Amino acid sequence: xxxxxxxxxxxxxxxxxxxxxxxxxxxxxxxxxxxxxxxxxxxxxxxxxxxxxxxxxxxxxxxxxxxxxxxxxxxxxxxxxxxxxxxxxxxxxxxxxxxxxxxxxxxxxxxxxxxxxxxxxxxxxxxxxxxxxxxxxxxxxxxxxxxxxxxxxxxxxxxxxxxxxxxxxxxxxxxxxxxxxxxxxxxxxxxxxxxxxxxxxxxxxxxxxxxxxxxxxxxxxxxxxxxxxxxxxxxxxxxxxxxxxxxxxxxxxxxxxxxxxxxxxxxxxxxxxxxxxxxxxxxxxxxxxxxxxxxxxxxxxxxxxxxxxxxxxxxxxxxxxxxxxxxxxxxxxxxxxxxxxxxxxxxxxxxxxxxxxxxxxxxxxxxxxxxxxxxxxxxxxxxxxxxxxxxxxxxxxxxxxxxxxxxxxxxxxxxxxxxxxxxxxxxxxxxxxxxxx
Amino acid sequence: xxxxxxxxxxxxxxxxxxxxxxxxxxxxxxxxxxxxxxxxxxxxxxxxxxxxxxxxxxxxxxxxxxxxxxxxxxxxxxxxxxxxxxxxxxxxxxxxxxxxxxxxxxxxxxxxxxxxxxxxxxxxxxxxxxxxxxxxxxxxxxxxxxxxxxxxxx
Numbered sequence: 001x002x003x004x005x006x007x008x009x010x011x012x013x014x015x016x017x018x019x020x021x022x023x024x025x026x027x028x029x030x031x032x033x034x035x036x037x038x039x040x041x042x043x044x045x046x047x048x049x050x051x052x053x054x055x056x057x058x059x060x061x062x063x064x065x066x067x068x069x070x071x072x073x074x075x076x077x078x079x080x081x082x083x084x085x086x087x088x089x090x091x092x093x094x095x096x097x098x099x100x101x102x103x104x105x106x107x108x109x110x111x112x113x114x115x116x117x118x119x120x121x122x123x124x125x126x127x128x129x130x131x132x133x134x135x136x137x138x139x140x141x142x143x144x145x146x147x148x149x150x151x152x153x154x155x156x157x158x159x160x161x162x163x164x165x166x167x168x169x170x171x172x173x174x175x176x177x178x179x180x181x182x183x184x185x186x187x188x189x190x191x192x193x194x195x196x197x198x199x200x201x202x203x204x205x206x207x208x209x210x211x212x213x214x215x216x217x218x219x220x221x222x223x224x225x226x227x228x229x230x231x232x233x234x235x236x237x238x239x240x241x242x243x244x245x246x247x248x249x250x251x252x253x254x255x256x257x258x259x260x261x262x263x264x265x266x267x268x269x270x271x272x273x274x275x276x277x278x279x280x281x282x283x284x285x286x287x288x289x290x291x292x293x294x295x296x297x298x299x300x301x302x303x304x305x306x307x308x309x310x311x312x313x314x315x316x317x318x319x320x321x322x323x324x325x326x327x328x329x330x331x332x333x334x335x336x337x338x339x340x341x342x343x344x345x346x347x348x349x350x351x352x353x354x355x356x357x358x359x360x361x362x363x364x365x366x367x368x369x370x371x372x373x374x375x376x377x378x379x380x381x382x383x384x385x386x387x388x389x390x391x392x393x394x395x396x397x398x399x400x401x402x403x404x405x406x407x408x409x410x411x412x413x414x415x416x417x418x419x420x421x422x423x424x425x426x427x428x429x430x431x432x433x434x435x436x437x
Numbered sequence: 438x439x440x441x442x443x444x445x446x447x448x449x450x451x452x453x454x455x456x457x458x459x460x461x462x463x464x465x466x467x468x469x470x471x472x473x474x475x476x477x478x479x480x481x482x483x484x485x486x487x488x489x490x491x492x493x494x495x496x497x498x499x500x501x502x503x504x505x506x507x508x509x510x511x512x513x514x515x516x517x518x519x520x521x522x523x524x525x526x527x528x529x530x531x532x533x534x535x536x537x538x539x540x541x542x543x544x545x546x547x548x549x550x551x552x553x554x555x556x557x558x559x560x561x562x563x564x565x566x567x568x569x570x571x572x573x574x575x576x577x578x579x580x581x582x583x584x585x586x587x588x589x590x591x
Contacts, residue, residue: 092440092445092448095448095449099452106459106463110463110464110466114470114472115467115469115470115472115475116472122474122523122527123526126527127530130527130531131530131531133531134490134531136491137490137491137532138531140491140530140532140533141531143533145493146533146534146535149526172468173467173468174467174468177467
């Protein structure tokens with residue numbers, strides 16, 4: 001039942017996006033509709049769980065509302081006439097390369113993923129989902145006696161998995177696996193679609209081929225962690241920023257607000273992204289109150305749920321609870337900086353880091369103005385915040401670095417890659433190098 | 438190679454159909470894997486029926502000094518037991534699985550003990566007190582470990 005509701009919701013949002021956003025690409029619109037529904041349904045499911053609303057009623061409402069919306073659209077004849085998707089920019093060999101990329105991605109994903117996912121997947125995310133299936137006993141998750149379950153972590157992924165499990169009536173390991181697959185596949189396809197929409201056809205295929213390479217996004221992509229979902233939502237926010245229409249910007253800005261606030265519903269690191277992004281967004285548009293209003297309207301619902309969850313249910317975070325108050329001592333402790341810097345130098349051998357440095361060095365040569373851009377400022381400040389989390393961490397510094405540094409890069413890597421490539425492509429636009437296939 | 442737009446769209450549709458038809462094969466390939474969680478789940482299935490969903494289960498590894506009975510200290514879990522405790526927590530959810538000093542466990546609480554078949558002497562020394570002051574509800578063996586569910590007496 002819930003799968004029908006999800007499909008109807010995606011279809012409704014697709015039509016809404018099709019009408020109000022100046023995006024022509026079917027794939028991009030479909031991806032945006034999917035992630036919007038993913039976040040919204042997860043938020044709504046947690047709301048009905050907290051409020052004790054009947055799940056059957058919830059499912060029926062989720063089916064009825066989109067049906068009414070769709071019937072209304074049919075009655076008004078508000079649908080756009082279906083058109084053949086524009087593939088004129090793609091030559092047949094390029095199309096074959098795209099098919100190969102998707103096929104390779106799929107094979108690598110299913111060969112590298114495991115039933116129930118990697119350690120943290122079933123110890124944290126799927127475990128939380130299992131609790132959230134039960135209408136009363138879900139509160140056990142937030143008890144103080146649980147063994148290192150990180151019950152303060154936000155619930156977007158567990159909420160969505162729990163909703164599907166509850167509707168199916170079974171704890172199938174295929175659900176978290178398929179969620180991870182769809183999220184990963186759409187991350188790559190969305191990057192492709194955004195570049196294609198901007199007519200950088202050749203570049204879109206190059207980016208897709210790079211991201212399909214196993215060491216770039218794997219193993220996090222197949223681990224079934226929340227990290228890829230956060231990477232997707234950070235990326236979506238930047239993609240939407242690049243596709244704001246000239247007129248009727250309301251829905252676009254609303255969605256940017258919604259997606260940025262939704263990052264805080266995925267992981268605690270997402271909250272840091274949300275705060276930084278909102279700050280820069282307001283600074284950038286402080287002369288245009290209307291834009292800020294639409295943006296703020298978008299953040300209201302996700303932020304409200306996150307705040308209620310954090311205040312009412314979530315236990316305190318281990319990084320905050322473990323602080324002994326010696327902030328100044330840690331801030332001026334040179335040995336901590338040396339440890340972090342040594343670690344950063346050591347990890348540059350990882351492909352992730354090498355690619356990030358190559359990307360940043362290349363863009364410095366190609367288009368140094370990127371370093372003044374909104375997207376770079378947000379990503380740079382986010383990484384700076386991560387850096388100071390390490391400085392102040394109450395955990396063993398080396399352990400904390402080794403266990404989390406890589407995944408922090410995974411959060412920002414797709415967005416960094418997207419914005420760097422876009423900045424370079426726009427520089428070359430006049431030369432028409434990257435636009436033809 | 439020039440191909441009409443319609444043929445390109447058709448090839449995309451064909452590819453999507455191909456992928457959709459291949460997905461069940463991929464899903465089954467992963468879903469049929471038998472992990473440590475599945476093995477433990479089949480062992481603990483009967484426990485799930487006995488322990489109420491809202492209950493707390495106190496878990497001890499019998500091979501270790503159970504909750505400091507002999508040393509007066511909390512147990513330090515090596516990696517393998519640490520992983521087992523997480524697995525039990527995952528399987529028994531939404532029941533709370535926790536570890537604490539045996540003396541601090543409230544009466545009438547559920548206690549789960551695993552004992553390695555080959556180390557009965559250690560196990561008896563470490564868990565004897567727990568067995569003496571609890572009622573045994575169920576015991577199952579998965580080949581390598583005995584899992585016993587107890588209820589602490591009043």
